[in-house]
Amino acid sequence: xxxxxxxxxxxxxxxxxxxxxxxxxxxxxxxxxxxxxxxxxxxxxxxxxxxxxxxxxxxxxxxxxxxxxxxxxxxxxxxxxxxxxxxxxxxxxxxxxxxxxxxxxxxxxxxxxxxxxxxxxxxxxxxxxxxxxxxxxxxxxxxxxxxxxxxxxxxxxxxxxxxxxxxxxxxxxxxxxxxxxxxxxxxxxxxxxxxxxxxxxxxxxxxxxxxxxxxxxxxxxxxxxxxxxxxxxxxxxxxxxxxxxxxxxxxxxxxxxxxxxxxxxxxxxxxxxxxxxxxxxxxxxxxxxxxxxxxxxxxxxxxxxxxxxxxxxxxxxxxxxxxxxxxxxxxxxxxxxxxxxxxxxxxxxxxxxxxxxxxxxxxxxxxxxxxxxxxxxxxxxxxx
Amino acid sequence: xxxxxxxxxxxxxxxxxxxxxxxxxxxxxxxxxxxxxxxxxxxxxxxxxxxxxxxxxxxxxxxxxxxxxxxxxxxxxxxxxxxxxxxxxxxxxxxxxxxxxxxxxxxxxxxxxxxxxxxxxxxxxxxxxxxxxxxxxxxxxxxxxxxxxxxxxxxxxxxxxxxxxxxxxxxxxxxxxxxxxxxxxxxxxxxxxxxxxxxxxxxxxxxxxxxxxxxxxxxxxxxxxxxxxxxxxxxxxxxxxxxxxxxxxxxxxxxxxxxxxxxxxxxxxxxxxxxxxxxxxxxxxxxxxxxxxxxxxxxxxxxxxxxxxxxxxxxxxxxxxxxx
Numbered sequence: 001x002x003x004x005x006x007x008x009x010x011x012x013x014x015x016x017x018x019x020x021x022x023x024x025x026x027x028x029x030x031x032x033x034x035x036x037x038x039x040x041x042x043x044x045x046x047x048x049x050x051x052x053x054x055x056x057x058x059x060x061x062x063x064x065x066x067x068x069x070x071x072x073x074x075x076x077x078x079x080x081x082x083x084x085x086x087x088x089x090x091x092x093x094x095x096x097x098x099x100x101x102x103x104x105x106x107x108x109x110x111x112x113x114x115x116x117x118x119x120x121x122x123x124x125x126x127x128x129x130x131x132x133x134x135x136x137x138x139x140x141x142x143x144x145x146x147x148x149x150x151x152x153x154x155x156x157x158x159x160x161x162x163x164x165x166x167x168x169x170x171x172x173x174x175x176x177x178x179x180x181x182x183x184x185x186x187x188x189x190x191x192x193x194x195x196x197x198x199x200x201x202x203x204x205x206x207x208x209x210x211x212x213x214x215x216x217x218x219x220x221x222x223x224x225x226x227x228x229x230x231x232x233x234x235x236x237x238x239x240x241x242x243x244x245x246x247x248x249x250x251x252x253x254x255x256x257x258x259x260x261x262x263x264x265x266x267x268x269x270x271x272x273x274x275x276x277x278x279x280x281x282x283x284x285x286x287x288x289x290x291x292x293x294x295x296x297x298x299x300x301x302x303x304x305x306x307x308x309x310x311x312x313x314x315x316x317x318x319x320x321x322x323x324x325x326x327x328x329x330x331x332x333x334x335x336x337x338x339x340x341x342x343x344x345x346x347x348x349x350x351x352x353x354x355x356x357x358x359x360x361x362x363x364x365x366x367x368x369x370x371x372x373x374x375x376x377x378x379x380x381x382x383x384x
Numbered sequence: 385x386x387x388x389x390x391x392x393x394x395x396x397x398x399x400x401x402x403x404x405x406x407x408x409x410x411x412x413x414x415x416x417x418x419x420x421x422x423x424x425x426x427x428x429x430x431x432x433x434x435x436x437x438x439x440x441x442x443x444x445x446x447x448x449x450x451x452x453x454x455x456x457x458x459x460x461x462x463x464x465x466x467x468x469x470x471x472x473x474x475x476x477x478x479x480x481x482x483x484x485x486x487x488x489x490x491x492x493x494x495x496x497x498x499x500x501x502x503x504x505x506x507x508x509x510x511x512x513x514x515x516x517x518x519x520x521x522x523x524x525x526x527x528x529x530x531x532x533x534x535x536x537x538x539x540x541x542x543x544x545x546x547x548x549x550x551x552x553x554x555x556x557x558x559x560x561x562x563x564x565x566x567x568x569x570x571x572x573x574x575x576x577x578x579x580x581x582x583x584x585x586x587x588x589x590x591x592x593x594x595x596x597x598x599x600x601x602x603x604x605x606x607x608x609x610x611x612x613x614x615x616x617x618x619x620x621x622x623x624x625x626x627x628x629x630x631x632x633x634x635x636x637x638x639x640x641x642x643x644x645x646x647x648x649x650x651x652x653x654x655x656x657x658x659x660x661x662x663x664x665x666x667x668x669x670x671x672x673x674x675x676x677x678x679x680x681x682x683x684x685x686x687x688x689x690x691x692x693x694x695x696x697x698x699x700x701x702x703x704x705x706x707x708x
Binding site for chain 2: 071078083089090099103
């Protein structure tokens, strides 16, 4: 078990920067998720940790030891790939046994038949056999040990890949979008299996995904990456409630956070569609800002000067909840309001409604997408 | 079959659609083979009026006369040399080329040239090169006799070897071999040209096989502890190339059994029948000597060889190397 530290890691392919000098400390036994849209450099970062890719600059410390010059096999990490990367010609048993044989057998012992002639093979193979059987028992693979990967379902292949990773007690586990080839139902199931596994092993997990739901549900901490930059690292709650960047706010949460464009006037008052909202910011100049509000923080309210008028364009009924898609005057983005299905009565497509939100639920971002903080006035509620 | 017809009302159409292909297959594949098979039991020669049934006589000759024993041994020698060497070289060259960062296409083109060139034309070039007195090969070899360093290296005299016991030393004294005119060298020379011609094709097939191996498998092998290039080759490359290898082996085997152009152009089966391969024997007996019956018998033996190889390949593909 080990901690992993990234120091000033940068990676560029020719002129293109894939990762811009970033640092990250992953604690021993932590489940850290690297999340971001495709092409943000998260997989490259994981492969740098694994040693499959050499960074242009910086160093990777595994358990405090500079490891950038070490071969992948010398880092004693395990990795699960998106395509599982099972050896198609080997049975499930042999697939799981490969990392053990590669490490514990000598050169001669690795050759079938010849290994029987070498002294001491029997005790090593018995040791390997016990481990493989124990791991397959743990993952429910025992009845499948003689099958070839081609005869397995996606979920079973995933389990074999997990088995191959855990069989040799590596210091940390790396996952490269391991669930994205599975169907939706299985994905949710495997999520909990991986979390269980991490609790049992109490080992360091670094998990790459583009699925924010996976990141939110599985991790101790989330690291959000965008365009090669590490934007924010924090617990799921922290990332959701306190995004430091508009892109983080937009990426995390489903449906997406509502972004309203607003102006501040010379008194620092925030004005939405030329109507002052009742909170202010410290900077007293007239600039454009964004107000971001989660769908569940918006509500339909009675008409009042402070409420925002809009028109329902679409209603999505989900069973336990419903989403209203509302167009607001002078706002380019359609907003989404989460309501209870019981509140849908009386609304239909085309209905004119008023929308309000609590000032404490509003997140403000400046033109560059950086978080700014409001100083709420005593009566801070937007609706009447 | 009124019952079947009523169950499949469109059977007539189905048969009509299949018919052209079936007719073609019968006319251009089955009938000729059948005719060859029947002719092999006769002493027929082209243009003769009657057909004498001789039973298994032709086959008895093929399996007993020393000429045909030489035919089998030279064919098998050719196959036994060309197949492993050209497959091995093809694999080696493809691995080397695949590992290159640039220049891949240049090497591919160079090694593939002999495959594209007409073998008959190439045989003439080889004939010049291998000519005992004016050929570039013996010229180069005898030029080496003048160079002291090379001479002592090639004869092994630097190591204390007796010059006259070494192949090169004797060559310098008594002249280098008549590559195509000596019965001890002719088949090996033909085999060498066969390898030169075949390995580029195998290399291209192996390159296609290599490029279809997922890089993630290599990464996975690396993380699993396969540190040396050899262990990655054993764990990933070789097994993943299994289907390619079976195909390459089959194709090379069949093509080696079919060797003809070089023999016809360079040695005409000689000297002393040392390069009398099966295809050339068929050509000589059936076309040149107009002994169609015996030619047909050799053809049937040849076809059964090829059939056997194909069946083994099918069995291997189904059994061992097919990863669904």
